[in-house]
């Protein structure tokens with residue numbers, strides 16, 4: 496019994512009440528492995544390890560039922576739990592740090608009698624999101640040559656090209672004179688030394704003269720802008736031609752066709768609330784919209800990229816490079832991933848999606864706007 500701790504001692508060490516530990520026992524979340532001779536609960540080192548996981552997931556905002564799924568997952572050992580917890584806590588810490596910086600900035604401005612404009616107030620959720628999650632980006636996000644060919648063709652004979660929301664530099668055409676614009680310092684810092692020069696600015700207020708570029712492009716970024724229509728108008732102002740790779744938020748058809756949003760992550764729909772329609776985006780620049788199909792082996796790991804490779808979504812590295820997973824929050828993410836893992840191992844995913852194996856490309860709402 497020497498290596499076991501009493502319920503009172505565990506409660507004291509963990510800063511929870513004895514009642515909480517009794518409740519965890521009653522619902523089967525943490526059943527102490529033994530009892531003292533007097534019949535009191537006694538916790539082994541393994542029980543304490545499980546309690547630490549339970550409490551850490553609790554602090555991250557998970558519900559008890561989800562925590563039970565997580566800690567009972569046979570494919571996740573203690574080290575994997577620690578790594579996952581570490582990643583989630585670092586994310587939370589980075590996001591909190593970004594919010595504190597934004598709040599400090601606004602407090603300073605208010606002390607000087609300046610009211611922060613609405614776009615600036617929202618920027619913390621856009622730009623600073625990438626300051627928080629951007630370091631995970633290059634692991635799986637890179638130029639997909641078949642999509643790049645479409646974008647570069649749409650640029651026509653443009654010699655000078657502005658890449659707005661440029662990130663780490665994917666899709667920048669190697670044979671033209673490119674200037675990049677990227678508001679996140681973390682993303683700018685990850686550009687290769689020989690990448691195009693990059694200006695720290697946001698789409699909604701481009702620091703360039705009217706018509707100073709032959710073309711402006713924006714790839715997988717418009718949905719992060721606090722004011723997409725204003726940003727697109729700015730692109731139109733500074734360039735003669737505009738090429739935007741984005742998606743049709745209004746087309747619920749593709750969300751129903753895409754098993755990930757349909758069967759596992761319905762919360763994705765909440766991210767699109769209030770988002771301008773494709774018609775509004777196209778209208779802002781007078782663009783035509785062309786569908787872009789996603790190849791089954793797409794090398795740019797954006798959200799829809801792994802539609803025929805479902806196992807990829809179980810990989811934390813894949814998810815961390817896609818903002819959707821951070822935006823829906825850790826609870827929805829873990830629930831979606833647990834269910835997908837179950838369905839992959841039971842064969843349910845394969846049964847439901849057997850038609851996909853025969854497809855080489857999928858129409859998942861991605862669009863090229865060309866103006």
Ligand SMILES: C[S@@+](CC[C@H](N)C(=O)[O-])C[C@H]1O[C@@H](n2cnc3c(N)ncnc32)[C@H](O)[C@@H]1O
Nearest residue numbers: 621625660661662665679697698714716719720
């Ligand atoms: C998904 S990444 C895409 C990066 C790059 N275009 C690519 O295809 O890899 C989205 C980028 O949009 C940037 N972004 C966020 N808000 C922005 C804004 N208001 N104006 C311009 N870029 C913005 C983010 O910092 C991030 O680098």
